[in-house]
Amino acid sequence: IQPALAQSNSIDVVVHYVEGAPSEKDISYDVKAFVSVTDSTGSPINDLKIEDFTLTEDSQKVELQSVALADDPINLVLLIDTSGSMSGQGITAAKVAASSFVTSLAAEDRVSIVTFDDNSNTIIDFTTDHTAARDKIALIDATRNAGTCLYDAAYQAVQTTATVPSGRRAVILFTDGKDEKSGGGICSVHTADDVIKIATEGGTRTPIYTMGM
Numbered sequence: 001i002q003p004a005l006a007q008s009n010s011i012d013v014v015v016h017y018v019e020g021a022p023s024e025k026d027i028s029y030d031v032k033a034f035v036s037v038t039d040s041t042g043s044p045i046n047d048l049k050i051e052d053f054t055l056t057e058d059s060q061k062v063e064l065q066s067v068a069l070a071d072d073p074i075n076l077v078l079l080i081d082t083s084g085s086m087s088g089q090g091i092t093a094a095k096v097a098a099s100s101f102v103t104s105l106a107a108e109d110r111v112s113i114v115t116f117d118d119n120s121n122t123i124i125d126f127t128t129d130h131t132a133a134r135d136k137i138a139l140i141d142a143t144r145n146a147g148t149c150l151y152d153a154a155y156q157a158v159q160t161t162a163t164v165p166s167g168r169r170a171v172i173l174f175t176d177g178k179d180e181k182s183g184g185g186i187c188s189v190h191t192a193d194d195v196i197k198i199a200t201e202g203g204t205r206t207p208i209y210t211m212g213m
Helices: 089-104 130-138 150-161 192-200
Strands: 012-022 029-038 075-081 110-116 120-127 169-175 208-212
Touching (some): 075 089, 089 110, 089 130, 089 169, 110 130, 110 150, 120 150, 150 169, 150 208
Parallel strands (some): 075 110, 075 169, 169 208
Antiparallel strands (some): 012 029
């Protein structure tokens, strides 16, 4: 699926998730796709209409029933690096940014806070209690001499989003460095390719946004 506008190189289309369910009307499936369309600056284009999209299957055009801005609640994992190198300004900036994300959520949106260094630690599971989430964020601090098992943490975060209802979900990763132990060497069991694979598979498809501290 892509907008007809995508003939221009200034338009970028990402299909985040596709879900299907048996139709109640006939022997077929109702299919819903969650799609992001952005311009050359990365800003979302929100005023698209059904005639702006085309959908094909096996080179055959498929009729679209409707197009609308997604209003499903979002399930968001905020993944915060607490390794030793984040001490000081790094962890402070991450906490400010993470708290700002929580403040911007709608009342029905759910957020989970996870920290990671040598290990991952769920600070608060998915909740709509945004005040409690911000309170937990305020208590986070970096761990002296701890490593950065970044890929293991990202892999686990994607797995976590797969436990919630499908639809809008994302992982936002706050980190200042690469995957390594405090004394040098790779920290994670998983690789970057492992994270990309699980984040793009059908059942666990989840966008990951990285915020460099």
